[in-house]
Amino acid sequence: MLRSLDIRDMLIIDRLDLSFQSGLNVLTGETGAGKSILLDALGFVLGWRGRAELVRPGATQGEVTAVFDLPAGHAARTILQEAGLPEGDELILRRINSAEGRKTAWVNDRRASGEVLRALSDTLVELHGQQDDRGLLNPRGHRALLDAFGGLDDQLAATRAAWRARAEADSALAAAEERLAALRAEEDFLRHAVEELDRLSPEPGEEAGLDARRREMQAAERVREDIVRAHAALGPGEGAEGRMGDALRWLEGAAEGVGGRLDEAVAALSRALVELGEATQAVEECQEALTFDPGALEAAEERLFAIRALARKHGVLPDDLPTLAYDLRGRLDALDAGAHDLADLQKARDAARVSYDAAAADLGQARAQAAMRLDAAMSGELAPLKMERASFATRITPAEPGPGGCDAVAFTVATNPGAPAGPLNKIASGGELSRFLLALKVCLARGSSPLTLIFDEIDRGVGGATADAVGRRLAALSETAQVLVVTHSPQVAAKGAHHWRVEKRVAGGMTLSTVTPLDAAARVDEIARMLSGDTITEEARAAARALLAP
CATH class of the missing domain: 3.40.50.300 (P-loop containing nucleotide triphosphate hydrolases)
Structure with a gap:
């Protein structure tokens, strides 16, 4: 207010x-x-x-x-x-x-x-x-x-809800069709890429492990010959272990005749043989560890280079290849399931349209009934306004579907019997228009x-x-x-x-x-002025009081 x-x-x-x-x-x-x-x-x-x-x-x-x-x-x-x-x-x-x-x-x-x-x-x-x-x-x-x-609030709300559901179903179907079209455009690539990734089947961290193994095998080739020579120099026979063993036996045989002068030498040599044995064992273990199939290095290098080449091809890190394979396989699965999903979405779209059509039809029927009541109410209002020869009609015509239904509504009037009806502001004159608008406002x-x-x-x-x-x-x-x-x-x-x-x-x-x-007295004078003009007479005041009477 x-x-x-x-x-x-x-x-x-x-x-x-x-x-x-x-x-x-x-x-x-x-x-x-x-x-x-x-x-x-x-x-x-x-x-x-x-x-x-x-x-x-x-x-x-x-x-x-x-x-x-x-x-x-x-x-x-x-x-x-x-x-x-x-x-x-x-x-x-x-x-x-x-x-x-x-x-x-x-x-x-x-x-x-x-x-x-x-x-x-x-x-x-x-x-x-x-x-x-x-x-x-x-x-x-x-x-x-x-x-x-x-x-019609309830019918209108139902129609708007049905329109939203229809729009959402249309949007979901269109998006699915767009996605499916995009997947179909890259179907050959997807199938080849997934097959290639599945065939290689790289694992997270595998590239780093292969690289380390490759470096180890390459290093082993360079040092293995020296380790073999060292093992031969330390070992029995002509090696250090054999010669030290012979020396120990000789010294032990001579020790009895020299009155203990060789005991310390014999003990030290015994300890040295123990240490030499441990060194020889360590060299043997290393030699055994560095012994590998020559084809293993070639196989490791071949797989390492294949993983790196595939990563470069797809523009990802080698460790990301398993994730890429998962994503591409998911897109391929979506493509294979797309036709079935599309059919389900089309059914949902069709059902949403049927629901909307039903709600819009109910709203349209309710509007037609409301239009008849409004026309009847307007007819009752026009007669007291001295427009009994005029007619008012609510025209409902088909319109593009929307959240408010499928109806276009226009208020039309005819000011004389037999005259064609038309829009309010095109048919009615100034005074008639004022009264039409007042009657309409009262009815609404x-x-x-x-x-x-x-x-x-x-x-x-x-x-x-x-x-x-x-x-x-x-x-x-x-x-x-x-x-x-x-x-x-x-x-x-x-x-x-x-x-x-x-x-x-x-x-x-x-x-x-x-x-x-x-105030009350001033109102009498004002209405009297409106009745009689500048000169206010007692007759005008009396007429004003009569108008003001309850």
Whole structure:
């Protein structure tokens, strides 16, 4: 609900503070008094595109502040959250226009863009008038209006869910087809690569082990001859072990005849033979370890070079070849299983489309029934508005499938019997259009509306009983939403719960516009003026009191 509007130095308003109420708020005044300026100022702070020159002559800048009440769950709260702006039970919009044309806006004391203001305005205010309508004249919004009128939230939610499931199934199938096509394009490569990797079957760490074994065998060839000669020099017979054994036997035989002088030599030689035996054994073990099949070196080199060549071919490290083989084998398995998987995805896609078609058909039937109820409701509303010869029809035609179903909805009218029906804004004249829009708004109103509804001279061109019917319907709307009406009709003004008079005055050679809230006595005079003109007679006051009577 719009709670207050504060205007500073805008057009012919120098300073104006307005406090609005729930229910039907009426603004009246003579032509040119500035009623439309209030709407211009409100549109400015809401980010609407309007007049270029808004700053009052002589002022450095103009400023408008609007305060709205935001109940819990209001759609504006979501916009504030998405924009990173503070939210609460009160929404304060402030916008400044410099004399040079620069515009700056704040939302709850935070800088904001005009785009954010316009997004908020769609959740706060709805303007209706002969030349400016923010929804009812636009066929793109008619389907949503019909759905709201028919209470089709459940059918619409089911259709949207079915559309999402269909879209996901289509996407999954398309992605699978794309993947399968890519795999088929490289099928020859995959089969050859997997066969080659499986044939070689490299293991992690194998390349390093082969390289070490190869180096060892290459080194063994170089040192083995020296080791053999060393073993021969150390061994029995002509080797050191044989000669030392002979020397020991000779010394042991001679030791008895020299009175112990050779005992130490015999002991040392015995120890030396033990050490020599251990050395000979170690040389033998090394010689045995370095003994290998000459073909083993060739085989190791051949496998080592094959592993390295395959790694270079695929641009990976040798130790990554097993992982590569696993990945390529998985892609080949996916290719082999692709046809079966594709068939399953096609079945899922077909089932999702059938489900969507069924949900869309149910929604379409519900819309057709809602359209008949809306047409009947409109017929009942048009007669009191002196449009009993006019007809209203909700036209439903096939449309491209989408989350909202397969229906296009357009509101059409015919103003005379036998005349072809057409779009609201193309067929109806100014006065007729105003009444069509009012009747439609009354029919579409369901429950408590979160919007402030503004009607700008929607009663133009009607009077008497028709104007009274317009006022009654505006009053009915105000029972579920805050309604602001700019009117020249005394019958409409009399139905207001709150009344303001807009008038011009000249101060210091400058024309200014003021807005005055009216008490009960002032309302009588204002409605009397609207009935009789500048000269207010007692007869006019009596007529005004009659209009104001409950």
